[in-house]
Amino acid sequence: MTTPATLLSVRNLTMRFGGLTAIDDLSLEVPAGKITGIIGPNGAGKTTLFNCLTGFYKPTTGTLRLAHPRRGEMALEALPSHRVARDAQVVRTFQNIRLFPKMTVLENLIVAQHNVLQRASQFSIAGIFKLPGYRKAERQAIERAAMWLARLKLTHLADDAAGDLPYGIQRRIEIARALCVDPVLLCLDEPAAGLNPRESAELNELLLYLCGELGIAILLIEHDMSVVMNVSDHIGVISYGRKIAEGTPAQVKHDPQVIKAYLGEDEEEDEKVDAVTGGAAA
Numbered sequence: 001m002t003t004p005a006t007l008l009s010v011r012n013l014t015m016r017f018g019g020l021t022a023i024d025d026l027s028l029e030v031p032a033g034k035i036t037g038i039i040g041p042n043g044a045g046k047t048t049l050f051n052c053l054t055g056f057y058k059p060t061t062g063t064l065r066l067a068h069p070r071r072g073e074m075a076l077e078a079l080p081s082h083r084v085a086r087d088a089q090v091v092r093t094f095q096n097i098r099l100f101p102k103m104t105v106l107e108n109l110i111v112a113q114h115n116v117l118q119r120a121s122q123f124s125i126a127g128i129f130k131l132p133g134y135r136k137a138e139r140q141a142i143e144r145a146a147m148w149l150a151r152l153k154l155t156h157l158a159d160d161a162a163g164d165l166p167y168g169i170q171r172r173i174e175i176a177r178a179l180c181v182d183p184v185l186l187c188l189d190e191p192a193a194g195l196n197p198r199e200s201a202e203l204n205e206l207l208l209y210l211c212g213e214l215g216i217a218i219l220l221i222e223h224d225m226s227v228v229m230n231v232s233d234h235i236g237v238i239s240y241g242r243k244i245a246e247g248t249p250a251q252v253k254h255d256p257q258v259i260k261a262y263l264g265e266d267e268e269e270d271e272k273v274d275a276v277t278g279g280a281a282a
């Protein structure tokens with residue numbers, strides 16, 4: 001079996017907020033074309049890792065290097081957030097849904113492509129007068145949005161206001177919107193939050209499709225163990241900003257450090273494993 005190439009190398013990452021160290025000398029490798037889960041108790045530093053990765057926070061120290069398949073190595077820690085999405089094609093979703101609720105589903109997906117449309121508009125003239133170059137870019141943006149809606153089985157909802165749709169569908173639209181940027185790395189922050197068991201199972205299918213069929217690397221923060229244990233190829237576990245374990249789901253769920261971080265020392269063995277896996281097979 002060949003080892004997949006490394007897509008992202010996180011090296012000695014530290015993020016401090018005043019006296020609080022949210023990420024503490026964290027190193028992690030994210031392989032290309034795989035699903036990497038990031039788990040850990042509340043406040044462990046998972047979202048802060050995403051914020052450093054996607055340019056929302058500037059790390060105190062450390063590096064985040066992306067091996068971009070066409071552009072070569074990119075130092076994400078030095079890029080502003082709009083360039084992380086536009087140039088590095090590292091795209092994220094948020095813990096709290098951030099769709100434009102009054103826009104239609106299709107419009108939400110077109111807005112995600114504003115970088116391309118803005119460039120085609122030449123920052124006013126071509127857009128205002130709808131010159132041919134802009135019209136072509138607009139058509140392509142609609143086609144790309146329609147393609148992702150079809151792949152994610154959302155076409156029938158294209159003209160509905162996004163905010164009127166059920167929570168599980170809104171989470172799916174957020175993923176479709178992120179896909180419109182052709183991500184090299186798709187970072188999902190708790191995509192199963194608020195989903196019922198059927199919707200969680202559908203999310204599993206979707207993630208396996210995106211990674212298995214389309215080859216998109218996914219970095220997945222998730223508390224729902226029925227998702228993370230079933231879809232992840234590899235899992236990193238963070239506690240108090242430090243990596244305390246990594247490995248396959250099966251390795252991680254029996255790791256004493258992980259069990260301790262989730263439950264403390266005094267629980268029965270079966271309860272401990274259940275608390276980490278949520279009863280999910282791994």
Ligand SMILES: Nc1ncnc2c1ncn2[C@@H]1O[C@H](COP(=O)(O)OP(=O)(O)OP(=O)(O)O)[C@@H](O)[C@H]1O
Pocket residue numbers: 017020021022040041042043044045046047048049
């Ligand atoms: N902008 C900020 N300013 C100050 N402290 C922050 C900031 N962002 C995060 N923190 C702190 O950093 C720590 C890690 O927070 P983070 O949101 O990354 O944890 P998490 O693992 O994502 O938690 P959860 O699973 O609850 O979402 C917490 O103590 C949090 O309060």
